[in-house]
Amino acid sequence: MSETAYRRMQDLPSTHLLGAGTSLCAGCGGLHAFRELYEVLGEKSVIVNAAGCMSLLSVYPFTPFRGSWLYTSMASAPAGAQGVRDALDLLIEKGRMPAEEDLRVVTLTGDGAAYGMGLAATSAAIDRGLDFLYLCYDNEGYGNTGQQTSAATPHAARTATDAGPRGVPGFKKDLFAIWAANRPTYVATLIAAEPLDLARKVEKAARLRGPRLLLALAPCPPGWGFDPQDAVEIGRLAVRTGVWPLKEWEDGRVVHTKTPRPRLPVEEYLRRQRRFAHLFEPARDEATLREIQRRVDAYWEGAT
Amino acid sequence: MTRALLTGNAAAAWGARLAGVDYVPAFPITPQTEIIETLGSWIAGGELAARMVTLESEHSMLTAAGAAAATGVRVFTATSSQGLLHAMEMLYTVAGWRAPFVLVNVSRGIAAPITLGSDHSDVLAARDTGFLQLHAASCQEVLDFVLLGYRLAEHAHVRLPAIVNLDGFVLSFTREPVAIPGPEEAARFVGPFDPGSVRFRASRPISQAVAVLGAVPYSYFRYEVHRAAEAAAAAWDEVAADFAQRFGRRYDAVEAYRADDAEVVLFLIGSAATQARDAVDQLRAAGRRVGLVRPRLLRPFPVGALRTALAGKRAVAVLDQDLSMGMGGVLHAELAGALYAAPDGPAVLASFIGGLGGRDVGTAELAAMLDAAARAADEGRTPPPRLLYTEAELREVRKLQAVALAERHAVASGEDA
Numbered sequence: 238m239s240e241t242a243y244r245r246m247q248d249l250p251s252t253h254l255l256g257a258g259t260s261l262c263a264g265c266g267g268l269h270a271f272r273e274l275y276e277v278l279g280e281k282s283v284i285v286n287a288a289g290c291m292s293l294l295s296v297y298p299f300t301p302f303r304g305s306w307l308y309t310s311m312a313s314a315p316a317g318a319q320g321v322r323d324a325l326d327l328l329i330e331k332g333r334m335p336a337e338e339d340l341r342v343v344t345l346t347g348d349g350a351a352y353g354m355g356l357a358a359t360s361a362a363i364d365r366g367l368d369f370l371y372l373c374y375d376n377e378g379y380g381n382t383g384q385q386t387s388a389a390t391p392h393a394a395r396t397a398t399d400a401g402p403r404g405v406p407g408f409k410k411d412l413f414a415i416w417a418a419n420r421p422t423y424v425a426t427l428i429a430a431e432p433l434d435l436a437r438k439v440e441k442a443a444r445l446r447g448p449r450l451l452l453a454l455a456p457c458p459p460g461w462g463f464d465p466q467d468a469v470e471i472g473r474l475a476v477r478t479g480v481w482p483l484k485e486w487e488d489g490r491v492v493h494t495k496t497p498r499p500r501l502p503v504e505e506y507l508r509r510q511r512r513f514a515h516l517f518e519p520a521r522d523e524a525t526l527r528e529i530q531r532r533v534d535a536y537w538e539g540a541t
Numbered sequence: 542m543t544r545a546l547l548t549g550n551a552a553a554a555w556g557a558r559l560a561g562v563d564y565v566p567a568f569p570i571t572p573q574t575e576i577i578e579t580l581g582s583w584i585a586g587g588e589l590a591a592r593m594v595t596l597e598s599e600h601s602m603l604t605a606a607g608a609a610a611a612t613g614v615r616v617f618t619a620t621s622s623q624g625l626l627h628a629m630e631m632l633y634t635v636a637g638w639r640a641p642f643v644l645v646n647v648s649r650g651i652a653a654p655i656t657l658g659s660d661h662s663d664v665l666a667a668r669d670t671g672f673l674q675l676h677a678a679s680c681q682e683v684l685d686f687v688l689l690g691y692r693l694a695e696h697a698h699v700r701l702p703a704i705v706n707l708d709g710f711v712l713s714f715t716r717e718p719v720a721i722p723g724p725e726e727a728a729r730f731v732g733p734f735d736p737g738s739v740r741f742r743a744s745r746p747i748s749q750a751v752a753v754l755g756a757v758p759y760s761y762f763r764y765e766v767h768r769a770a771e772a773a774a775a776a777w778d779e780v781a782a783d784f785a786q787r788f789g790r791r792y793d794a795v796e797a798y799r800a801d802d803a804e805v806v807l808f809l810i811g812s813a814a815t816q817a818r819d820a821v822d823q824l825r826a827a828g829r830r831v832g833l834v835r836p837r838l839l840r841p842f843p844v845g846a847l848r849t850a851l852a853g854k855r856a857v858a859v860l861d862q863d864l865s866m867g868m869g870g871v872l873h874a875e876l877a878g879a880l881y882a883a884p885d886g887p888a889v890l891a892s893f894i895g896g897l898g899g900r901d902v903g904t905a906e907l908a909a910m911l912d913a914a915a916r917a918a919d920e921g922r923t924p925p926p927r928l929l930y931t932e933a934e935l936r937e938v939r940k941l942q943a944v945a946l947a948e949r950h951a952v953a954s955g956e957d958a
Contacts (some may be wrong), residue, residue: 251737260562280746281743285608292752293752295748295751295752296751296752296753296754297751297752297753297754297758300748300751302746303745303746303749304746305741305746305749306747306749306751307608307611307741307748307749307750308750308751308752309604309608309633309634309750310604310634312599312601312630313600313601313602313604313631315601316566316596316601316602316604316608317604317607317608318607318608318609319566319594319596319601319605319608320564320566320604320605320606320608320609320612321603321605321608321609321611321612321741322608323563323564323592323609323614324563324608324609324610324612324613324614324741325612325628325741326592327563327592327609327614328612328613331590331745334613334742335614337744338742338743338744339743340741340742340743348639357597357598358597358598358599358600358601358604360597361596361601364597365594390629428707484613491922494659498569499867507792521689
């Protein structure tokens with residue numbers, strides 16, 4: 238994390254590159270993260286989008302982007318990025334477009350696409366060494382359709398499709414590890430509530446070439462059940478309880494960019510969200526709370 | 542111009558090469574694979590200045606194809622059967638992007654059961670996607686239709702992707718003499734790729750393929766795709782006339798073979814036309830007034846030309862190498878729709894399903910179809926759709942079933958198979 242333009246909060250850009258007044262929900266942690274990323278990345282970019290909440294950013298005839306945008310499908314945004322990148326390269330190689338007209342290709346999807354339907358396309362884009370940046374806003378469920386369970390939904394969270402007393406029986410998929418196992422150029426986790434950490438990682442990713450994957454936890458007021466004004470606080474708690482480790486992978490090595498010390502009990506994070514309310518009311522579900530805490534503790538014991 | 546013996550697959554690759562394609566997103570599938578292998582070898586050998594990328598699926602392949610065309614390069618891709626169906630979502634999507642490129646489909650039957658032989662159920666499933674469709678009957682047409690496909694797709698009044706279809710095995714792996722246009726004359730015909738307003742440039746930010754809210758803008762943009770596909774009919778006449786002038790091969794939207802004075806005609810698409818012409822010749826020699834009518838263009842459907850070609854006929858025998866379960870032949874329904882209430886239209890459209898999964902429809906069967914259609918006209922009633930199958934074929938299946946049963950009993954009774 239050396240050679241950064243972002244040493245203090247005052248260094249962060251405030252160009253408001255992304256237009257306001259979109260149709261996304263108040264307090265959207267995904268839009269917040271994207272807004273911060275876009276400021277660092279700049280407008281010489283084409284956003285290649287998969288079906289999800291963010292698909293509602295560009296609705297004819299309006300767009301909040303100063304740069305370009307292409308909506309593809311739920312499963313194949315990385316393949317769309319491949320087509321755009323290859324075409325731009327070809328146009329420059331063949332002298333049909335000046336190099337200064339080049340664009341940075343950015344894939345933007347939710348966890349539904351990134352962890353599930355689009356994972357084959359993502360993995361293959363990494364195999365091919367595609368020069369692109371992938372931002373996943375992970376709101377831990379199919380948020381745009383009302384928060385059904387996705388592969389990113391954490392254990393015990395209640396969703397529209399796991400509405401029973403125990404919530405989701407499974408555990409959140411480790412997409413960071415899957416990406417890292419494919420050995421791309423760079424992988425990092427982010428959260429909008431830690432803007433300095435986010436900006437440095439985007440800055441670093443922007444300097445590199447090849448597949449670069451940024452995974453942002455996206456606190457979701459309607460999906461997780463909290464007041465939109467608490468979105469940043471929820472994000473901070475995700476980091477301080479150790480539920481959402483901020484880290485990066487490069488050259489086969491994982492580095493944690495922020496180690497929560499002391500780590501707050503996971504309860505501090507869970508009890509603020511309606512999706513976990515059944516763990517506290519009408520009676521505390523000690524076994525589940527212990528299990529969640531145990532897994533977070535085990536992660537950090539093994540962390541470097 | 543040179544002459545060579547080419548398979549349909551090689552002819553398709555030559556079409557792409559002569560069109561000067563920039564980009565080839567690819568995925569292998571039988572019987573198409575030879576096309577991308579041929580292009581790959583030319584790219585590796587420096588004979589074609591293009592980039593080929595192998596995607597992990599046809600769904601991604603079509604996404605990359607559309608995205609590259611929407612960025613401003615000339616794109617070629619190819620698939621078959623399951624691949625076309627796997628890409629189906631993106632066929633609709635990229636046509637809606639108004640991204641012009643050529644997709645060669647080597648038609649093959651669809652699972653289940655999984656098979657390799659030729660069948661039109663794949664390409665006809667793409668009927669409503671917004672892709673234009675050209676159906677080749679010979680290896681020469683394959684090459685020429687790829688060149689024509691680019692002119693048509695990129696035409697200012699059209700701007701839609703196009704499928705060039707050739708039949709698996711029958712054309713894909715069969716060598717025929719093909720005239721290969723010289724590279725300069727082909728380049729002059731196709732011209733450089735003009736991305737129009739659809740492209741990505743840093744100085745000219747654009748949002749493509751954005752969402753719409755509500756039926757009003759949605760209907761508008763869907764109607765626009767339809768109107769563009771309709772405009773491709775006149776555009777075809779224009780580019781086909783230019784092609785004929787330059788290369789001496791004339792491709793009307795509808796081929797009418799010995800049909801002018803015919804009373805009963807065969808109606809079909811694709812390579813079955815070769816045997817159909819043979820059947821017509823034999824029956825003509827026996828004094829029968831029969832002919833063949835074959836649309837080269839399936840989208841846009843050349844309704845006007847078909848009405849003209851079929852005016853005054855007593856009966857039409859329609860061969861469908863496809864099957865819409867619970868309805869029958871797709872071509873039959875298409876033709877009936879086109880001819881409905883046509884003054885002087887044929888009284889009888891007899892429907893025959895044949896050629897599924899590469900099942901051979903020979904001259905004798907084609908002749909029998911013409912006979913049945915003529916009889917139906919005599920009797921003044923349209924016969925129910927007929928599923929072509931011979932006694933010998935049924936016996937063959939009964940044998941397979943007997944073997945399967947015997948094997949099952951053997952396993953159940955613990956005997957060695």
